Amino acid sequence: MSQQRHGSTSGGSDRANAVPAFPDLPEATIARLPEYLRALHNLGEGGADTISSEGLAAAAGVNSAKLRKDLSHLGSYGTRGVGYDIALLIEQIEYVLGLDQRRAVCLVGVGNLGHALAGYDGFASRGFKIVALFDADPSKVGERIHGLIVRHIDELPQVAVEETIAIGVIATPAGAAQAVADELVAAGVTSILNFAPCVLSVPANVDVRKVDLAIELQILSFHEHRKASLTALPGGRSATGAGNQEAVGS
Amino acid sequence: MSQQRHGSTSGGSDRANAVPAFPDLPEATIARLPEYLRALHNLGEGGADTISSEGLAAAAGVNSAKLRKDLSHLGSYGTRGVGYDIALLIEQIEYVLGLDQRRAVCLVGVGNLGHALAGYDGFASRGFKIVALFDADPSKVGERIHGLIVRHIDELPQVAVEETIAIGVIATPAGAAQAVADELVAAGVTSILNFAPCVLSVPANVDVRKVDLAIELQILSFHEHRKASLTALPGGRSATGAGNQEAVGS
DNA sequence: CGCGATTTGTGCACGCCTTCACAAGCGCCT
DNA sequence: AGGCGCTTGTGAAGGCGTGCACAAATCGCG
Numbered sequence: 395m396s397q398q399r400h401g402s403t404s405g406g407s408d409r410a411n412a413v414p415a416f417p418d419l420p421e422a423t424i425a426r427l428p429e430y431l432r433a434l435h436n437l438g439e440g441g442a443d444t445i446s447s448e449g450l451a452a453a454a455g456v457n458s459a460k461l462r463k464d465l466s467h468l469g470s471y472g473t474r475g476v477g478y479d480i481a482l483l484i485e486q487i488e489y490v491l492g493l494d495q496r497r498a499v500c501l502v503g504v505g506n507l508g509h510a511l512a513g514y515d516g517f518a519s520r521g522f523k524i525v526a527l528f529d530a531d532p533s534k535v536g537e538r539i540h541g542l543i544v545r546h547i548d549e550l551p552q553v554a555v556e557e558t559i560a561i562g563v564i565a566t567p568a569g570a571a572q573a574v575a576d577e578l579v580a581a582g583v584t585s586i587l588n589f590a591p592c593v594l595s596v597p598a599n600v601d602v603r604k605v606d607l608a609i610e611l612q613i614l615s616f617h618e619h620r621k622a623s624l625t626a627l628p629g630g631r632s633a634t635g636a637g638n639q640e641a642v643g644s
Numbered sequence: 645m646s647q648q649r650h651g652s653t654s655g656g657s658d659r660a661n662a663v664p665a666f667p668d669l670p671e672a673t674i675a676r677l678p679e680y681l682r683a684l685h686n687l688g689e690g691g692a693d694t695i696s697s698e699g700l701a702a703a704a705g706v707n708s709a710k711l712r713k714d715l716s717h718l719g720s721y722g723t724r725g726v727g728y729d730i731a732l733l734i735e736q737i738e739y740v741l742g743l744d745q746r747r748a749v750c751l752v753g754v755g756n757l758g759h760a761l762a763g764y765d766g767f768a769s770r771g772f773k774i775v776a777l778f779d780a781d782p783s784k785v786g787e788r789i790h791g792l793i794v795r796h797i798d799e800l801p802q803v804a805v806e807e808t809i810a811i812g813v814i815a816t817p818a819g820a821a822q823a824v825a826d827e828l829v830a831a832g833v834t835s836i837l838n839f840a841p842c843v844l845s846v847p848a849n850v851d852v853r854k855v856d857l858a859i860e861l862q863i864l865s866f867h868e869h870r871k872a873s874l875t876a877l878p879g880g881r882s883a884t885g886a887g888n889q890e891a892v893g894s
Numbered sequence: 895c896g897c898g899a900t901t902t903g904t905g906c907a908c909g910c911c912t913t914c915a916c917a918a919g920c921g922c923c924t
Numbered sequence: 925a926g927g928c929g930c931t932t933g934t935g936a937a938g939g940c941g942t943g944c945a946c947a948a949a950t951c952g953c954g
Contacts, residue, residue, distance in 0.1 A: 421910090424866050425859075427866070429856075432859075446930090446931065446932090447932070453843065457913070459912080460911085460913075463911095463912085465932095465933090470932080472933080473921090473931080474918075474919040475919070475920040475921050475922090476921070477930095478932090490866065490869075491869065507760045507764060509760060511857070513756045514757060515756075516841060516857060516858040517858060519858075521858075521865065522865075561861060584871060587857075591682055593683075593703070601864055601867045603860050603863060605857070606678070607761070607764060607767070608769075609675075609679065610837055611770070612678040612743065614836075614851060615811070616742055617835060617851045618851075619741065620742075622742070670941075672942090696900090696901065697901075708943095709944070713943090720903070722903080724900080724901050724951090727902085728902090
């Protein structure tokens, strides 16, 4: 533990980085940190104090060497011969992910999916707070969903001033998504989670992540198809080839 | 063009697939095919007949070279100097993904999220059909959602016999997910889409894909955090000028 | 009929990520 | 205190994916 290496002080950033707080975390590592975090919370609730890389890797569903390398990237707070201090590691990962500050999320589109997202516990319990719901449909404006009133999308700029919105979630039909994205960007939002099945065009400083439920099914469909076409084959190796747990996000 | 290149040479890595329809498609390619498919459908509705790799790549949000390489993996049905025949390419991709046969999906857990998923149009419109809804909560059994009656999870084996269920979707709380997965596997399901925030343990021949909404947000949170720590650097906001950067796809 | 414009298909190099294997470090037991 | 076993952290190797750059192929036109 001792000092955090984020402090601008910490003399030796391996790279020639003048200031920025973070080492260059590989994107693949970043995508796994939340998974580790969830596993750590589970383990912590189970009463454990420390956990070995082997154990945590199993809980997170990854290879232990990969896990160790991932954690080493962010400074590594493990103890050889013992393992990782769960509470400390949670704190570290939450800091790196920026979860120590609860981020405000706004959700645009309270249709079928948006409605469900508005009430999804996982948001609140994992560092986020939905602060506003928007829709373009006047018949939906005013509706109360899980304690929040749906406002018209035109109010977005105003709300963005009142609350500092970190992340915008788009749950509209595909046709409306680009326009909504533009409005979010104009309102200062720099991170977007897009559930609409379309490609968004945004400025370079805005991050977009996409979740497309149908695509996930189609990928599974491919594997089904392939497996089906293999059943007609001589049994040879029994399919250990493909069974694995891919997490979305490629 | 020409025909498929199954027994592609490449010194022996290609384990002779006697029959199966596919070369070894890279996993990354498979994950992008649905995206191409969606873009193609859009283009087709726009009235176009053919599309260049450049155009399709733009519509799908990827690099054109990558797109060409992806398509070449499945045999390539493009014409040099012209482009790809949209209808033909749609047919090809749908075949590869196994979408020519509408696959039956069952959904377990009709809570907040499951309720929304049950009514999600994207499933029906993109090759899937939800044939059954299950829940363990007796108070939910019997409820009618978008034309389907919620049945008790214990009926799963029976339903699996009546309908050939290709894919199971888990939208239960994390605590129940593993048990549900076990039951799905026991019922013969070999592909699972898991929305519960937990790692599932399944036999090697079962494919699992995971979608965790909170994780997506946490990844965005990291980028927000990083961007915030960089604000002391050059590179002011360039407004919505010629916005176009890609999506974080990793 | 040939030429130029256009676009596909792909060889190649580069960089990222994964995985192995092992030295270094730490705690515990004797 | 010293040795032993366990676990981390990491160097190195290999694999995979990406993107460039270009040859091959095709169409349209003079």
